[in-house]
Amino acid sequence: MMRVSVIGCGHLGAPHAAAMAELGHEVIGVELDPEKCKTLAAGVPPFYEAGFADLLAKHTSTGRLRFTTDLAEAAEFADLHFLAVGTPLREDGRGYDVAQVLGAFSALIPLLSRPATIVGKSTVTVGTVARLQQIINDLAPIADVELVWNPEFLREGHAVEDTLYPDRIVAGLSSTQARAAIEEVYAPILARGDVELIVTDPATAEVLKSAANAFLTTKISFINAMAEVCEIVGADVNTVAYGIGIDKRIGHGGMRPGIGYGGGCLPKDVAAFTHRIDELGAHEAHRLLSAVESVNASRARAAVELVEKAHGGPIAGRTIAVLGAAFKAGTSDVRDSPALRLAAGLVERGAVPVIYDPEALEAAREFHPEFAYADTAIHAVTGADLVVLGTEWPEFTADPDLPLDAADLVHRKVVVDVRNALQSGPWLIAGWEVWQLGRPPQRTQVR
Ligand SMILES: NC(=O)c1ccc[n+]([C@@H]2O[C@H](COP(=O)([O-])OP(=O)(O)OC[C@H]3O[C@@H](n4cnc5c(N)ncnc54)[C@H](O)[C@@H]3O)[C@@H](O)[C@H]2O)c1
Numbered sequence: 001m002m003r004v005s006v007i008g009c010g011h012l013g014a015p016h017a018a019a020m021a022e023l024g025h026e027v028i029g030v031e032l033d034p035e036k037c038k039t040l041a042a043g044v045p046p047f048y049e050a051g052f053a054d055l056l057a058k059h060t061s062t063g064r065l066r067f068t069t070d071l072a073e074a075a076e077f078a079d080l081h082f083l084a085v086g087t088p089l090r091e092d093g094r095g096y097d098v099a100q101v102l103g104a105f106s107a108l109i110p111l112l113s114r115p116a117t118i119v120g121k122s123t124v125t126v127g128t129v130a131r132l133q134q135i136i137n138d139l140a141p142i143a144d145v146e147l148v149w150n151p152e153f154l155r156e157g158h159a160v161e162d163t164l165y166p167d168r169i170v171a172g173l174s175s176t177q178a179r180a181a182i183e184e185v186y187a188p189i190l191a192r193g194d195v196e197l198i199v200t201d202p203a204t205a206e207v208l209k210s211a212a213n214a215f216l217t218t219k220i221s222f223i224n225a226m227a228e229v230c231e232i233v234g235a236d237v238n239t240v241a242y243g244i245g246i247d248k249r250i251g252h253g254g255m256r257p258g259i260g261y262g263g264g265c266l267p268k269d270v271a272a273f274t275h276r277i278d279e280l281g282a283h284e285a286h287r288l289l290s291a292v293e294s295v296n297a298s299r300a301r302a303a304v305e306l307v308e309k310a311h312g313g314p315i316a317g318r319t320i321a322v323l324g325a326a327f328k329a330g331t332s333d334v335r336d337s338p339a340l341r342l343a344a345g346l347v348e349r350g351a352v353p354v355i356y357d358p359e360a361l362e363a364a365r366e367f368h369p370e371f372a373y374a375d376t377a378i379h380a381v382t383g384a385d386l387v388v389l390g391t392e393w394p395e396f397t398a399d400p401d402l403p404l405d406a407a408d409l410v411h412r413k414v415v416v417d418v419r420n421a422l423q424s425g426p427w428l429i430a431g432w433e434v435w436q437l438g439r440p441p442q443r444t445q446v447r
Contacts, residue, residue: 001025002185005074006082007104008032009040009067011159011264011333012121012152013084015052017067019163020082021059023188029067030074041067048332048359051160071104075111080185083120084152089268095279096125096272105132106139115144117181121152123209123269125276129172129202146178149202151209156263157330164189170198172205210273214289217270219254220261221295227257227438228302237438238420257438259342259390259418260299263327264335267296300338302437303418304345310416310435311386316350321384321410323377324391325357325364332360334367339390342418343371346388356380358393381406386414392421403430 002025006017009031017029031037039046043060045053059065068074074081085100101122108118118136120129129149136145149172154162166189171182179199189195200208223241230237237257245252261267270293278286308315327337334340337360343353347370356374357364365373374380377396381387387410389396396402397419403426407413413432415422424434424442434442 002080003078004028004080004082004185005030005078006084007071007074007108008083008085008100008122009036010084010086011047011049011156011331012154013082014040014045014056015049015154015159016082016084016121016152016163017065018052018055018059019160020185021065022055022164023186025064025185027059027065028074028077029065030069030071031067032069034069037067037069047363049159050157050330055160071107072111075108075113075116078116079114080117080119080181081108082150083118083122085122087122087124087268087272089271093271093275095275096123096128096268098124098128101128101132102135105135109136109139109145110141112140112142112145114142117146117148117178119148119150119182119185121150123151123213123265124149124206125210125272126203126206126280127276129206133202144177146173146175146181147202148173148178148182149205150182151205153209153212156265156333157328166195168196168198170200170205170208172200172202174201210269210276213266213269214273214292216254217261217266217296218288218292221292223255223257224260224299224302224437225295228298230438231302234440235438236440238436256420257436258299258420259303259338259437260296262336262338262341264333267336299437300341300345303338303342303416304349306418306435306437307342307346307351307386307388307416308349310414310433310441311412314349315346315385318351318385319383320346320351320353321374321377321380321387322346322353322355322390323357323380323387323396324360324389324393325355325368326360326391326393329391329393332357332363334360334363337364337391338418340364340368340371342388342390343368347371353388354380354384355390357391358395360391377402378405378409382409383411384409385411386416389415389417389419389422392419397421398423400426403427403432407431 007030009029021027043057087096090097227237241255274289324339416435
């Protein structure tokens with residue numbers, strides 16, 4: 001058991017803190033935002049993340065997990081400090097704004113009064129760890145301060161599961177003490193024997209994380225580019241994705257065609273990496289990833305065009321139910337959400353989207369007050385000219401009652417699924433037309 005702190009308790013840090021308590025550590029979470037800190041300390045998640053509420057309640061009630069706004073308390077308490085603050089894109093899009101990382105780091109180092117390991121989890125571009133090492137060299141009041149870069153690969157919506165059962169653990173470090181600390185903090189996971197610890201140098205750890213995001217988005221944009229081709233020739237991109245994914249060198253993961261990637265990580269991480277590798281002179285890699293970004297940027301437009309096609313003409317003045325606001329199912333995170341990108345595209349064409357989401361309504365209302373919202377799926381579809389599925393929540397994609405319940409409430413039974421996730425059978429039986437990106441429309445054959 002170790003005494004650990006988690007500095008920055010957002011979508012990554014808060015579930016990480018709860019998961020570290022689950023591993024048996026004594027954990028203090030440091031969160032700058034006093035409201036968020038208070039909520040977490042009361043054992044209530046400030047956002048929806050599958051499985052997080054139970055774990056948070058469990059460990060705040062035993063006292064093994066507590067939260068503070070005071071970094072000095074964490075410096076005093078912990079032997080190992082996870083750094084999980086945000087690295088948003090700079091306003092000009094040219095790389096990360098690393099103010100949170102530099103701020104937290106520069107504040108923590110002078111407070112250390114006993115040997116400590118700092119484990120960075122935030123996603124940064126290559127070169128950042130070297131900068132942070134310099135801060136340690138300049139500001140540490142004691143000698144034994146180790147730095148490890150331990151990039152995080154969790155998927156939002158599976159944050160708890162992915163933290164406790166990761167595919168791999170990557171540690172960029174430069175000393176045996178740092179290695180011992182990382183082995184100790186993850187000992188319960190490593191003891192299971194099915195997770196590889198990849199120990200490497202900090203620069204490799206930085207590139208490994210960026211490369212993982214870059215490859216995943218390349219796959220997503222590739223299949224979306226094929227959706228564009230299929231659309232033109234009347235082929236079915238879902239069958240193409242399935243057929244090529246059978247090849248073990250390709251695989252099915254990350255190959256669902258649709259409106260493209262979004263969220264608080266992939267878009268900004270690929271943008272920051274693409275910019276950085278250009279600066280570093282990796283021009284071919286820059287061209288490749290620029291194409292990936294360009295395909296992704298085109299998907300909201302493709303989705304709006306599909307809505308118009310499904311409607312059979314311009315959508316100005318039409319009411320369109322949008323089911324889903326979260327950037328993906330399993331989370332309330334609406335950062336750079338494809339569903340909301342689509343809603344904005346509909347508004348640009350003069351339509352009126354009415355949005356419902358089972359978990360992200362509050363966040364969507366807060367960050368996008370410009371849209372109209374409904375409190376249930378049924379309210380959203382009532383009086384709509386057509387229905388768009390914007391987020392792949394199972395209660396939309398796999399509920400056999402929704403197509404029946406909604407059938408009499410809409411002007412035309414047309415559903416546009418921009419995630420290619422809908423189980424279309426019940427919708428077709430209930431008399432709906434089902435439109436998906438890169439696929440011919442599906443209609444029940446009336447004899
Ligand atoms: N969200 C994910 O699924 C995910 C996955 C992998 C990696 N990451 C990376 O993890 C990092 C955090 O991402 P996030 O989505 O959790 O961001 P977030 O914005 O949700 O959380 C960051 C938190 O840090 C807090 N903070 C900032 N400065 C602080 C300080 N000095 N002391 C204490 N708290 C401070 C902020 O108030 C905020 O609550 C980013 O670098 C991101 O790229 C995130």
